Amino acid sequence: MNARRKLLSLLLALPLLMTGDALNRAQPxxxxxxxxxxxxxIATVEEDGNVRRIVSLSxxxxxxxxxxxxxxxxxxxxxSARFLTDLVAPGALKVRTxxxxxxxxxxxxxxxxxxxxxxxxxxxxxxxxxxxxxxxFGRGGDQRLKIEITPVLSDESPRLASGNLRPLEIKIPQxxxxxxxxxxxxxxxxxxxxxxxxxxDGREAAIGNGDFLIEEAEELILQPTxxxxxxxxxxxLALKLGLSDYLRNRPVDNxxxxxxxxxxxxxxxxxxxxxANWAGVAELGSPLSYDLDDTSLKSSGRKYxxxxxxNLAPGEQAN
Amino acid sequence: xxxxxxxxVSQLLDEELSGDEALRVEEHLSACSVCSGARExxxxxxxxxKAYDFQLEPFANERALRDILASEKAPFWRRRIAVPVPAMxxxxxxxxxxGLWSASLRIRxxxxxxxxxxxxxxxxxxxxxGGAFDLSRFDHGERAAVIKIKREQSxxx
Numbered sequence: 001m002n003a004r005r006k007l008l009s010l011l012l013a014l015p016l017l018m019t020g021d022a023l024n025r026a027q028p029x030x031x032x033x034x035x036x037x038x039x040x041x042i043a044t045v046e047e048d049g050n051v052r053r054i055v056s057l058s059x060x061x062x063x064x065x066x067x068x069x070x071x072x073x074x075x076x077x078x079x080s081a082r083f084l085t086d087l088v089a090p091g092a093l094k095v096r097t098x099x100x101x102x103x104x105x106x107x108x109x110x111x112x113x114x115x116x117x118x119x120x121x122x123x124x125x126x127x128x129x130x131x132x133x134x135x136x137f138g139r140g141g142d143q144r145l146k147i148e149i150t151p152v153l154s155d156e157s158p159r160l161a162s163g164n165l166r167p168l169e170i171k172i173p174q175x176x177x178x179x180x181x182x183x184x185x186x187x188x189x190x191x192x193x194x195x196x197x198x199x200x201d202g203r204e205a206a207i208g209n210g211d212f213l214i215e216e217a218e219e220l221i222l223q224p225t226x227x228x229x230x231x232x233x234x235x236x237l238a239l240k241l242g243l244s245d246y247l248r249n250r251p252v253d254n255x256x257x258x259x260x261x262x263x264x265x266x267x268x269x270x271x272x273x274x275x276a277n278w279a280g281v282a283e284l285g286s287p288l289s290y291d292l293d294d295t296s297l298k299s300s301g302r303k304y305x306x307x308x309x310x311n312l313a314p315g316e317q318a319n
Numbered sequence: 320x321x322x323x324x325x326x327x328v329s330q331l332l333d334e335e336l337s338g339d340e341a342l343r344v345e346e347h348l349s350a351c352s353v354c355s356g357a358r359e360x361x362x363x364x365x366x367x368x369k370a371y372d373f374q375l376e377p378f379a380n381e382r383a384l385r386d387i388l389a390s391e392k393a394p395f396w397r398r399r400i401a402v403p404v405p406a407m408x409x410x411x412x413x414x415x416x417x418g419l420w421s422a423s424l425r426i427r428x429x430x431x432x433x434x435x436x437x438x439x440x441x442x443x444x445x446x447x448x449g450g451a452f453d454l455s456r457f458d459h460g461e462r463a464a465v466i467k468i469k470r471e472q473s474x475x476x
Binding site: 046055072074076077079081097099101103118120122124126129130131132133134135136137138139140141143144145150176177178180 | 452453454455456457458459460461462463464465466467468469470
């Protein structure tokens with residue numbers, strides 16, 4: 001092996017070594033669907049001093065990755081709480097909460113309604129000896145309303161006798177008075193593998209692969225290949241990508257994406273935006289191309305194209 | 320029978336004639352039986368009128384008095400009305416209640432900082448449907464929260 005071949009091999013191996021972190025992130029992605037079902041017990045409790053009164057009871061049960069929503073609404077207050085759950089390890093849940101509240105504040109001088117709105121997002125790592133307490137009106141006051149969410153491993157078999165996965169179940173042993181609390185659940189794929197390729201004058205100049213969770217933006221560094229220009233090698237591009245809605249669309253499902261693209265400059269420790277708030281709908285398994293001619297990369301005199309290919313992560317099921 | 324001096328006779332009796340004219344009428348009276356008869360008639364009527372006892376009927380008297388009083392009616396701003404005490408008390412209570420209600424409405428509508436906002440507490444002023452379960456007793460304006468707990472802490476959070 002001559003020196004030129006050694007150098008070429010080293011350059012080819014370098015991106016793989018550098019993307020090792022992204023690949024490692026994919027390691028926890030395992031197929032827990034067939035292992036066990038998870039039941040979330042949702043109890044709404046009214047507390048007055050030391051007196052507790054159950055207002056409503058519901059249970060949501062499904063395979064790992066089951067999401068649920070809790071909506072609370074009366075004439076003056078509305079809360080929408082979304083819980084995205086993932087079993088990241090046996091006995092370890094990752095729960096991403098998105099909490100939106102809207103409170104009637106008053107009337108404008110023109111007699112139009114005014115509202116006080118709030119949005120929060122939080123990620124909790126949860127064991128099965130732990131629970132979540134949702135306090136729609138905060139912690140204060142003698143009279144409190146609490147929504148207690150307790151995850152438990154279900155005794156139900158994950159599959160039916162037919163071999164099909166057991167479907168989601170929502171049970172409501174005690175309905176809330178006036179239907180002020182509503183619980184719904186759904187299950188869509190959460191874990192995806194994204195392959196990003198940057199073409200420079202038609203050649204693969206940079207690549208990046210990563211494991212992505214739905215509704216959680218991640219950043220990929222597009223590692224220059226041996227064919228990359230010096231300019232690109234010195235300033236690799238970074239892709240900040242988020243996957244949002246999963247769209248059932250047979251025969252192949254779609255997922256909506258949004259991303260920002262930056263040119264990194266390690267020496268100056270700064271980033272230059274190339275594309276901001278770009279979006280699209282990707283068909284699983286098919287490349288989605290973006291022409292970068294109208295971006296700041298145009299000044300280099302080369303033609304650039306970004307290709308994204310999104311697939312379900314191993315073990316993830318579309319159905 | 321008639322005489323042209325009859326009118327002068329009447330004026331003489333009423334002392335409306337000058338001295339010369341009165342002398343001439345006196346001379347005429349002594350010669351004219353018509354005029355002297357007329358003078359007697361005038362004097363008799365005058366005596367009868369003086370002797371008449373003038374009394375108005377009670378009804379006519381009252382009516383005349385009322386007409387006089389009516390002509391002297393007081394202006395609107397000086398008129399008076401009579402109100403029974405219970406009615407007046409009720410009116411005062413109603414006015415007081417109206418005043419308190421108006422004051423409470425003003426207190427309920429403080430202006431928010433940086434914006435003019437009419438805050439209301441009435442649920443029926445909402446544009447959204449209401450529920451049977453009243454959540455307002457829990458609402459003290461605090462921010463919603465999500466917390467992780469150990470199982471046994473559930474009732475203590």
